[in-house]
Amino acid sequence: MKKKNEIEKLYGRFSKEMDSIPLPSEEELMQLLDRHDAQEVRQVPFVPVIRKRTPWRYAVAAMLAGALFVFGWLLWPQEGSPSPKVAEQAESGERKAESGATQDSVIPATIEEPEIIKPRHLASRKAGSEGRKAESGKREAESEGRTTDGAVRQEIVAPVALPVEQFPALAETEPADTTVAPQPDAADSTGTSPKPEHEIDDYPERPTIKEAEDIIKQENSQRALRKRKLSGKRKSHDKDGKSFIDKQKNEKDGVRVVTPKSTPPPSAPMPHYIPMGNGQSRIVWY
Amino acid sequence: MTHQEKQKAFVAMIKQHERLILKVCALYTNSCRSELSDLYQDAVCAMWESYDSFKGQSKPSTWIYSVTRYTMINASRRRRLETTAMSNIDAESIAAEGSDSDVLDELRQAVAALPSDDRDVFVMWMEGFNPGEIGEALGLSYGTVATRITRIKIKLRRLLKDYKEVVR
Numbered sequence A: 001m002k003k004k005n006e007i008e009k010l011y012g013r014f015s016k017e018m019d020s021i022p023l024p025s026e027e028e029l030m031q032l033l034d035r036h037d038a039q040e041v042r043q044v045p046f047v048p049v050i051r052k053r054t055p056w057r058y059a060v061a062a063m064l065a066g067a068l069f070v071f072g073w074l075l076w077p078q079e080g081s082p083s084p085k086v087a088e089q090a091e092s093g094e095r096k097a098e099s100g101a102t103q104d105s106v107i108p109a110t111i112e113e114p115e116i117i118k119p120r121h122l123a124s125r126k127a128g129s130e131g132r133k134a135e136s137g138k139r140e141a142e143s144e145g146r147t148t149d150g151a152v153r154q155e156i157v158a159p160v161a162l163p164v165e166q167f168p169a170l171a172e173t174e175p176a177d178t179t180v181a182p183q184p185d186a187a188d189s190t191g192t193s194p195k196p197e198h199e200i201d202d203y204p205e206r207p208t209i210k211e212a213e214d215i216i217k218q219e220n221s222q223r224a225l226r227k228r229k230l231s232g233k234r235k236s237h238d239k240d241g242k243s244f245i246d247k248q249k250n251e252k253d254g255v256r257v258v259t260p261k262s263t264p265p266p267s268a269p270m271p272h273y274i275p276m277g278n279g280q281s282r283i284v285w286y
Numbered sequence B: 001m002t003h004q005e006k007q008k009a010f011v012a013m014i015k016q017h018e019r020l021i022l023k024v025c026a027l028y029t030n031s032c033r034s035e036l037s038d039l040y041q042d043a044v045c046a047m048w049e050s051y052d053s054f055k056g057q058s059k060p061s062t063w064i065y066s067v068t069r070y071t072m073i074n075a076s077r078r079r080r081l082e083t084t085a086m087s088n089i090d091a092e093s094i095a096a097e098g099s100d101s102d103v104l105d106e107l108r109q110a111v112a113a114l115p116s117d118d119r120d121v122f123v124m125w126m127e128g129f130n131p132g133e134i135g136e137a138l139g140l141s142y143g144t145v146a147t148r149i150t151r152i153k154i155k156l157r158r159l160l161k162d163y164k165e166v167v168r
Helices: A006-019 A026-043 A055-075 A084-099 A120-144 A168-172 A209-231 A244-253 B003-016 B018-028 B033-049 B060-080 B084-097 B102-112 B116-126 B131-138 B142-167
Strands: A271-275 A281-285
Touching: A006 B018, A006 B102, A006 B116, A006 B142, A026 B003, A026 B033, B003 B018, B003 B033, B003 B060, B018 B033, B018 B060, B018 B102, B018 B116, B033 B060, B060 B116, B060 B131, B102 B116, B102 B142, B116 B131, B116 B142, B131 B142
Parallel strands: none
Antiparallel strands: A271 A281
């Protein structure tokens, strides 16, 4: 027989302990369930009731609708005041009547308001477009030499010379010198008219093409020099103007290009430290 | 099936597994003997509420164990929210009754120290469920349940040893 371990023993004791606890009988359990069902039924009455619409709700809705209507009425253009378009048309009619260019055609000073009344925002947009059209028409008319109201602009004409015979007093007097007196500084011995101020050239004479090329070349070389100095690169050409790259290439190919050595530094005596052997040194200048 | 017949069938099923319900109530809640009968009634009511959902696809004992377990977890959670004054009254009443046996305390201490999953496995295993049934109730495979049982045994042995040392 398998020996029971400690846990099983403990659980067995625990089971015995549980068995000793009295539990309700079947009858009691049935009563318990009945009570539970009854309690559930008591708890059930929570049923959401859909409320009917009461008259005061209709009243509130009607008030809101009325308020909206009044608000809309205020926003809508009033019948008494003409819309901007109508006012503009009336004004242009008045102008035409005043100018007389269209006197034959009878244009009423006021135009009857159209039946369709548009909201203000639409009217203002329309008025804006009308204004733009009027402005462009005005510009065109000015360019063609007409006034905005259609009349041809009158040119200013010089006064007509009166016959001298009719005015003897005027004939006795010397005729006025109408020629323009030349400016003293503008007088030129050659007779050429002086240049106007805006044509006076303050710059020196223009260089020739060759000079310009030289200047550009010089500037390029200076720029290259500056660049080389800044970048710290070696020169690509030696003093004689020979390319270092060509020299290296020649050396690689076996052609030895002997370049003259730079002049040796001046032979100034330099200090030389010669060790004496005992930890000291002797300075010798040569 | 009429209401009366349904009630009778349910009560018969409960009476068959009443000790299992009581043990689960005792192990999942830190309550004394006098409170166990109340917890038992709560569990029976909960089972009666969900009796319509029991289709007989699993063993009645498995279903009873699952419903009782969840009811007790909720009850212990509810108890935790109660005031400490009530716990003092309980202590006094326990002292007047002569307290629970040492066996219940000992086993409760040991089982409370286990993780909740291991606790389920242990109680069901001790109630005679086979690993297949335990796995079905807890959503675990047969192998997992068998492995857990072995580990729980080792763990409980150590816990009980420590508990005894502390009591001495």
